[in-house]
Amino acid sequence: MLSGAVLLLFDRNLGTSFYLSEIVVKGEILPNEGGSAILFQHLFWFLGHPEVYIILLPAMGMVSEILSVNSRKPIFGYLAMVGSLFAICILAFLVWAHHMFVTGLNPFLGAFFVLLTLLIAVPSAIKVFNWLTTLWKGNIRFTPGMLFSIGFVSLFISGGLTGIFLGNSTLDIHLHDTYFVVAHFHIVMGVASFFGMFAGVYHWFPKMYGRYLNNTMAYIHFWVTLVGAYLIFWPMHYSGLAGMPRRYTDWSNWQSFNQFQDMNRFISTVAMVVFAVQILFVFNFFYSIFKGRKVTSTNPWGANTLEWTTPINPGHGNWPGDIPEVHRWAYDYGKDGREFIPQTEPIGADESKH
């Protein structure tokens, strides 16, 4: 995107023609030829598509950790989880033109991007399967961080499935400029990423401030946001399928779209309620820094990773004295009859391999 913007600056100020074939300077048309306005869109989406994964990948990492800690089980299929992350990272750079099926892109080239886009469904489905099997027969604790992690998986499924619709150029040409895209995009990238962030904040807040966030406010925050997100975005799929266009401020002159007015009013009302509970979350955050229930242990969730071995108020360098040694992976939950074994504990001679 930066290089795209630099080329735009060149076009504007230095008389180049990356995007424009007719450049007019002081009333004279320069002899430049061959610029392409669509090139700007290609460069934009070459950033834009990987960028949605850059936002989503940290959420996926946090959710994997939090689901494991609060199921008291190792993450299911660890190697497949890491492999899927890599596959998503690589494929993310090869699918940008699925945003451009309606730009007049050659249909043959479009088919290539359809194939690569649909391939992303494979590592995504592997991750969803492994998150669900991590929960399977787990000793689940519904902490606020855990609820937001499960909510993330739900939203990732809901938004991911409509990605399969839109990844097909034949369907996308019909749906592209409708509310179907608005619904898909906001569920999978907007709300799901926010849920990952909220999960992380609720989970690591006790580590950061030595106090818990208030549970009642957290549960209100979770349920109103989850139910609200579905009430906002679910109906948009229907209006999108019916052809309601996005990016219009006002369509009251089109009789056929007026039938959506009540639904749009409902969506706006729910959106305001959901926004209000985000204010409740911000209030909870600052309230709990000072008034939250104090943690009594450095490791309140019984997690294995290193950060939970620091003192409640760590000084400079995080650990007094020696830096701890790591002896094992982060997922020794429910192993050898013990609830959890921190990474700092050496592997015993008679210990069974995971």
Ligand SMILES: [Cu+2]
């Ligand atoms: Cu994309």
